[in-house]
Amino acid sequence: MRAPLLLAMSLSAFALQGCIARTAANIVTLPVKAASAGIDAATTSQSEADEKRGREIRKREERIGELERDYDKAMERCGEGDDAACEKAQAIRAEQKALMQGVPVEPEN
Numbered sequence: 001m002r003a004p005l006l007l008a009m010s011l012s013a014f015a016l017q018g019c020i021a022r023t024a025a026n027i028v029t030l031p032v033k034a035a036s037a038g039i040d041a042a043t044t045s046q047s048e049a050d051e052k053r054g055r056e057i058r059k060r061e062e063r064i065g066e067l068e069r070d071y072d073k074a075m076e077r078c079g080e081g082d083d084a085a086c087e088k089a090q091a092i093r094a095e096q097k098a099l100m101q102g103v104p105v106e107p108e109n
Helices: 002-042 046-079 083-100
Strands: none
Touching: 046 083
16 A cells, blocks of 8 residues: 555656756846846837827827918908907918928939
8 A cells, every 4th residue: 555655656756856847947037038028018129219200290280280271261251250260270280390390301203
């Protein structure tokens, strides 16, 4: 009876060694994995930065388009004698100019 018990204990001890070794390896590599994950999260690739910049430019261009339509409407009412519309048109034009500074100029072909 002792032999099977000793064999079972030997096998379980052998199995635990592998488990302990894997756990130790995980503990040792954990700081490296955590540091690399932190670096990956803190940095952006050039393509990610380009995509983000492109989205920002498109949003500005969309807003400038909206403002252009609003400006045209305000100028039409201003031409009809609406002083408030004239003031609104000036405010719209100022916002457009501010947004235009962030939109790159496309080269002419």
